[in-house]
Amino acid sequence: MGAGPSGLTLAWWLVEHGIPVTVLEREASIPRDMRASTFHPATLDLLAADGLAETLIERGTVVSRWQYLIHETRDCAIFDMSCLADVTAYPFRLQCEQFQLTELLAEKLISHPHCELRFSCELHNVSSEAEKVRVSYRDNGDQAEAECEWLIAADGASSQVRKSLGLEFSGQVFPKTSITLVLEHHFEEDIPNLLGVNYVWLPDRHYSLMRLRDTWRFTYSPEQDQNVDTALSDEVARAHVARVSARAKETTIRSRNYYTLHQRCLDNFCHGRIVFVGDAAHLNSPAGGMGMNSGIHDARSLADHLIPVLAGEDPALLSRYDRRRRTVAREEVQRLSSQNYRRHRETDAEKRRIIWGELQDTVSDPIKHRDYLLDAAMIRSREREQTIE
Ligand SMILES: Cc1cc2nc3c(=O)[nH]c(=O)nc-3n(C[C@H](O)[C@H](O)[C@H](O)COP(=O)(O)OP(=O)(O)OC[C@H]3O[C@@H](n4cnc5c(N)ncnc54)[C@H](O)[C@@H]3O)c2cc1C
DSSP states (O other): OOOSHHHHHHHHHHHTTTOOEEEEOSSSSOOOOSOOOEEOHHHHHHTTTTTHHHHHHHHSEEESEEEEEETTTOOEEEEEGGGGTTTOSOOSEEEOOHHHHHHHHHHHHHTOTTEEEESSEEEEEEEEOSSOEEEEEEETTEEEEEEESOEEEOOOTTOHHHHHTTOOOEEEEOSSOEEEEEEOOOGGGTSTTOOSEEEEEETTEEEEEEEETTEEEEEEOOOTTOOHHHHHSHHHHHHHHHHHOGGGGGSOEEEEEEEOOEEEEOSOSEETTEEEOGGGTEEOOSTTSOHHHHHHHHHHHHHHHHHHHHTTOOGGGHHHHHHHHHHHIIIIIHHHHHHHHHHHHOOOHHHHHHHHHHHHHHHHSHHHHHHHHHHHTTHHHHHHHHTOO
16 A cells, blocks of 8 residues: 555565565556655665665765765764674665655566556555455545455555544654755855765754755755745745855756655554554654655564464564564654754754764764764664564
């Protein structure tokens, strides 16, 4: 249910074990909207086995060093991921659009004998019974019904499965929203020492600049009380860009996107024969790029639990999937991404001074530096998961 990164990686890992899977996707093709751009080492390790990681690397940009940068002074705090080479085959952030992964998986699944990938199928109601799940959906506009043994809800942040079951999705909305532009300008020619991923502080605001092959993603926040249309307008967007590079002001804006940031989590990822993964189960700030990655980690964990259950083990085993991934969502992913959110967006001079001191302390101490990166690379959360019974 849902052909995003969580649903398709899970489908792939299941069909490769000979388990028949039907994926229902609301859209007519794989969505190409501007979403995740960062694949972390722990995720690339999971995608290594089938050559998926290598193909993504060919389509993306490898970023071994990334930084916090003070625009005016050029002071920087550089994180160098090469120190993780002993614990991952991929000691870098891969900057690559999430649709590169979903399109790649869809190509493989469409021709797979155990998979049926069906587009323009929008689920609207589910009910879980003792031995099966009933699903009603619109198939190219026509009403349809189906039954399955297990339903995996991978239908994203606005999950209709979640709504249909009436589940509470408790949490909060972050005060500041985000706007991301995709720009054709070569910022690296204007800004000395720019790396592939940069969290940039100006005196009264913040930006992030991330490289994706031949384009850059530029992210900013609307001013206090500014409405979205104004914040997205050409005039305002270009004024923000001009603050980091006057030359970039007239560059082509390939796309622009506005999004509200939520932090939410279900109280249980398993509801009878319906199991939740990815954004349908938990949401976090995109700061640090962990949402898609943790959805893929959910999918791997669920495959590891569901495969034995389908082979005859007690379905109660799935409650361990819930305990593991819900703990990681709340105590690792949400904690780290909200810490990133605060660090990136802080504008108070005194608080920034303290954060800057912490960052400098971290990058100058090899033990703290590695420790920080084990979290940021999502290696530690994968390790922690294995310790939860
Ligand atoms: C601007 C932005 C930048 C981000 N950057 C990063 C990043 O760098 N790294 C990172 O890890 N994460 C990032 N994220 C978060 C990441 O995009 C999400 O966490 C990720 O897409 C979640 O994957 P998913 O498969 O769980 O859900 P989705 O990607 O939302 O997929 C859900 C799928 O279900 C389909 N669907 C929905 N409803 C129905 C229905 N009723 N019936 C059938 N199908 C349905 C949808 O069409 C969609 O294809 C970012 C998000 C945003 C908005």
